[in-house]
Amino acid sequence: GIQVEQSPPDLILQEGANSTLRCNFSDSVNNLQWFHQNPWGQLINLFYIPSGTKQNGRLSATTVATERYSLLYISSSQTTDSGVYFCAAYQNYGGSQGNLIFGKGTKLSVKP
Amino acid sequence: ETGVTQTPRHLVMGMTNKKSLKCEQHLGHNAMYWYKQSAKKPLELMFVYSLEERVENNSVPSRFSPECPNSSHLFLHLHTLQPEDSALYLCASSRRWLAGVSSGANVLTFGAGSRLTVL
Numbered sequence: 001g002i003q004v005e006q007s008p009p010d011l012i013l014q015e016g017a018n019s020t021l022r023c024n025f026s027d028s029v030n031n032l033q034w035f036h037q038n039p040w041g042q043l044i045n046l047f048y049i050p051s052g053t054k055q056n057g058r059l060s061a062t063t064v065a066t067e068r069y070s071l072l073y074i075s076s077s078q079t080t081d082s083g084v085y086f087c088a089a090y091q092n093y094g095g096s097q098g099n100l101i102f103g104k105g106t107k108l109s110v111k112p
Numbered sequence: 113e114t115g116v117t118q119t120p121r122h123l124v125m126g127m128t129n130k131k132s133l134k135c136e137q138h139l140g141h142n143a144m145y146w147y148k149q150s151a152k153k154p155l156e157l158m159f160v161y162s163l164e165e166r167v168e169n170n171s172v173p174s175r176f177s178p179e180c181p182n183s184s185h186l187f188l189h190l191h192t193l194q195p196e197d198s199a200l201y202l203c204a205s206s207r208r209w210l211a212g213v214s215s216g217a218n219v220l221t222f223g224a225g226s227r228l229t230v231l
């Protein structure tokens with residue numbers, strides 16, 4: 001099955017700073033999703049982005065499927081951005097097409 | 113409120129107990145999922161139900177028993193669990209299980225999770 005790797009594993013930012021989180025995947029995928037898990041465990045879908053670029057407020061994401069990576073940009077970070085960011089991908093072919101494979105996440109801490 | 117509700121939020125049980133986790137979605141979705149999140153590990157898919165039929169069972173021990181009585185409700189029945197089963201159990205739903213590349217129909221909406229501690 002596919003492997004999903006995220007970097008960095010941990011990130012500490014000062015409020016107002018920008019950051020880029022990276023997600024690499026080992027095989028062709030037809031679906032790439034980014035999630036934010038807050039400190040209380042709630043997972044929220046940020047982006048569904050199989051390819052191209054999308055923006056939502058201070059967040060944007062880019063997926064280059066041919067090069068097997070996706071990036072999540074956070075601009076002007078706020079303390080409420082703290083938590084763990086996961087990327088997840090569906091395998092494009094072969095078995096287990098229905099499984100969304102998650103990376104281990106990037107833990108972000110934004111300091112005031 | 114995300115549209116997917118999980119109860120209880122916290123559960124402590126002994127290894128000989130029988131308990132159940134409940135998940136309810138009012139989004140009109142046709143697929144529901146159970147995920148397990150343990151410390152320092154990626155989210156692990158446990159079960160998938162599509163149109164109330166189990167379509168994925170990822171080698172989960174039989175001490176976990178899912179039930180999907182209708183498209184809005186999903187249960188996870190627990191019995192004779194082990195301490196290593198302590199984890200956050202997350203329920204999710206999507207419009208469809210398998211979907212086309214650009215449809216977005218398999219975008220997941222998660223519940224807040226049930227934190228399980230097995231003593």
